Amino acid sequence: MRIWMSAALTGAALTLAVAPAEAAWKSYINRELGFSFRAPGEIKSDIGTFRGAVAGPRETIIYKSMDNNIEYKVTVMSFLQAQAEGATILGEREYMFQEGKKVLADTFGRVEPGKDAVYGRKIIAELPDHKGRTTAAFYFTKGKLIMLEATVLPANGDFGSPDPALFVDSIAFVLSRTEPDAIELATPKLE
Amino acid sequence: MRLTALAILLGAALTTSPAAAAWHGYISHPLGFAFAAPGELKIEKGTYRGAVAGERPTLTYRFFENSIEYKAVVIDMTDIANDSATLLGEAEYLFQDNKKPRMDVFGRVDRQYGRKLTVDLPNNGGRMSGAFYFINGRIISLQATVLPQNGDYDTPQMARFVDSLTFFTVRAADDAIELPQAPK
Numbered sequence: 001m002r003i004w005m006s007a008a009l010t011g012a013a014l015t016l017a018v019a020p021a022e023a024a025w026k027s028y029i030n031r032e033l034g035f036s037f038r039a040p041g042e043i044k045s046d047i048g049t050f051r052g053a054v055a056g057p058r059e060t061i062i063y064k065s066m067d068n069n070i071e072y073k074v075t076v077m078s079f080l081q082a083q084a085e086g087a088t089i090l091g092e093r094e095y096m097f098q099e100g101k102k103v104l105a106d107t108f109g110r111v112e113p114g115k116d117a118v119y120g121r122k123i124i125a126e127l128p129d130h131k132g133r134t135t136a137a138f139y140f141t142k143g144k145l146i147m148l149e150a151t152v153l154p155a156n157g158d159f160g161s162p163d164p165a166l167f168v169d170s171i172a173f174v175l176s177r178t179e180p181d182a183i184e185l186a187t188p189k190l191e
Numbered sequence: 192m193r194l195t196a197l198a199i200l201l202g203a204a205l206t207t208s209p210a211a212a213a214w215h216g217y218i219s220h221p222l223g224f225a226f227a228a229p230g231e232l233k234i235e236k237g238t239y240r241g242a243v244a245g246e247r248p249t250l251t252y253r254f255f256e257n258s259i260e261y262k263a264v265v266i267d268m269t270d271i272a273n274d275s276a277t278l279l280g281e282a283e284y285l286f287q288d289n290k291k292p293r294m295d296v297f298g299r300v301d302r303q304y305g306r307k308l309t310v311d312l313p314n315n316g317g318r319m320s321g322a323f324y325f326i327n328g329r330i331i332s333l334q335a336t337v338l339p340q341n342g343d344y345d346t347p348q349m350a351r352f353v354d355s356l357t358f359f360t361v362r363a364a365d366d367a368i369e370l371p372q373a374p375k
Contacts, residue, residue, distance in 0.1 A: 054302060083273035087325035090276040091304025095297050106295065108284050114242050119280025140276035 023067045025166075027182035029175060033061070034142055036178035038170035039072045040163075041065035045188050050077060054085070054092045055145075059190045069156035072167050073149045080143040090140040093147065094121050097136055101125035109137050112174050122168060130154060135164035141173055212256050214351075216364025217263075221372070224331050225363035226263055227355040229348075230256035236373055239266045241281045243274065250373045258341035261352050262334045269328035279325040282332065283308060286321050298322050301358040309349075312336070318344040322353040331356070 028043060029036035046062040055077070064073040079089055098106070102125060109120040120139035127134060134151040148171055150164030172178050217232070218225035237249040247266050254261040268278050283306050287295070290310035298305040305324035312319055321334040333356050335349040357363060 054304070084275055084328060086273070086276035087279040088275075088302070088304045091297065091299075091306075095299070095304060108280065110280075110284070115245075117243050117277065117281065119243075119277045119284060121280075141274075143273070 027170075027179040028063070028185050029178050029182040030185040030187060031175060032187050033076055033144060033146075034173060034175070035146055036170075036172045036175060036182055037074060037148065037167070039063075039065050039067075039074075039167055041067035041072065043183075043185065045186065047188050047190060048075070050075075052089070052092045052096060055079070055089050061188055061190070063185060068163075069153045070161065070163055071149075071151045071153065073151075075147045075149070077145045078143060079140075079145060083143045086140040086143075086145075090120065090138055090145060093145060094123065094138050097138070097147075098123055098125050101127060101134075104133070109139065111139065111171055112177075116174055118173050124164075127151070132156075133159045133164075135168055137168040137171060139171070139173075146171070216367030217252065217370050218360065218363045218367040219370040220360065222265055222329065222331075222370070223327050223358055223360075224263075225357050225360065225367055226333060226352070227364065228252075228254040228256075228261045228263070228352060230254040230261070232368075232370075234371060234374060239264075239282075241278070241285060243281050244268065244271070244278050252370055257348075258338045259346070259348055260336045260338065262332075262336075264330075264332045264334065266330040266332070267328070268325075268330060272325075272328040275325040279305065279323055279330060282330050283323050286310070286319075286323070286332075286334075289313065290319070293318070294320075298324065300324060300356055301362070303358055307353060315339060317341075318349075320349040320353050322356060324356070324358075326358055331358075 023040040025038050025040045027038050043063050043065045048060040048062050050058045050060050058077045061076040105124040107122050109122040111118045118139050118141045122137045124135045132151050132153045134149050136149045139146050148168045150167045152159050152161055212229040214227045214229045216227050233253045235251045237251055239247045239249045250265045252263040287308050287310050292310050294309040296307050298307040303324045303326055307322045309320045317336050317338045319336045321332055323332045333353045335352045337344050
């Protein structure tokens with residue numbers, strides 16, 4: 001009996017040691033940019049670039065983390081002077097995201113209820129050359145295009161993981177909905 | 192022989208389908224769009240309601256031909272145009288709400304991105320195709336509905352209508368008819 005219990009405990013300990021430790025999910029908020037989200041792992045900020053035929057060249061603000069071979073990324077672009085073009089700018093970004101990829105789902109996205117609603121889209125696409133699967137959500141509100149992407153890399157392999165949906169669905173624009181202990185994100189300075 | 196020929200001619204005359212009306216080009220220079228449609232033009236004013244949009248005035252150019260209804264709907268959002276992405280998304284969402292979606296794809300016309308949707312209406316009410324774009328502070332939506340009396344739900348006429356939309360005046364038909372302004 002003792003031997004059997006000892007073997008069971010050892011097995012359990014080995015299983016825990018072998019499975020990759022999953023980082024805790026935390027809530028993040030950027031009051032200046034007007035959104036919050038939840039993600040696992042350590043969030044790093046960065047600055048990138050984007051170019052669209054309608055949007056033109058843009059600097060982007062990026063928040064990203066990596067956990068268990070899933071890459072989580074939030075990208076923000078400002079279009080304060082072209083807010084009335086938001087519908088087309090958003091459509092172009094969505095179109096560019098799925099171009100050249102195999103689209104698995106393309107559905108309405110809606111964050112917040114009633115008159116506070118922000119409509120966008122959620123798209124799941126397989127990356128070319130078996131590079132993984134990306135779940136993305138796109139919204140344009142208050143002059144900013146906000147895109148959330150979670151990419152399950154082949155090293156993870158669990159393309160049906162619920163974590164990408166958990167990430168993209170965690171976006172909030174009504175900040176009173178955000179957890180009070182959310183971590184404040186600084187806004188990187190653009191050139 | 193004469194009797195046979197007469198019978199054939201009579202039969203052909205009786206089985207002839209309703210004459211399809213010619214398609215005409217239409218253009219609105221003030222609203223900045225053009226399209227093509229068959230049948231007689233009627234103009235209606237109405238109201239659009241959405242949780243985000245609130246109550247907005249609409250102007251509808253309506254045509255009816257061979258049990259297919261063609262509508263070009265203009266929703267004025269000029270004073271809230273900064274929320275264009277959500278307003279367009281809401282209009283698309285409401286279009287397909289409580290209907291059976293059959294298609295939902297990107298639409299792209301003359302630099303404008305939008306969406307094209309096809310839905311089946313409830314209670315075998317027909318099939319509807321719609322295209323939605325936001326331009327110059329307005330939602331422009333072309334919608335074609337094949338009614339059960341027509342029954343040919345795969346007719347290319349729906350696509351012909353919604354795909355005839357253009358926002359570049361140079362692409363409008365040379366003989367396009369100027370659309371009247373809204374009735375007072």
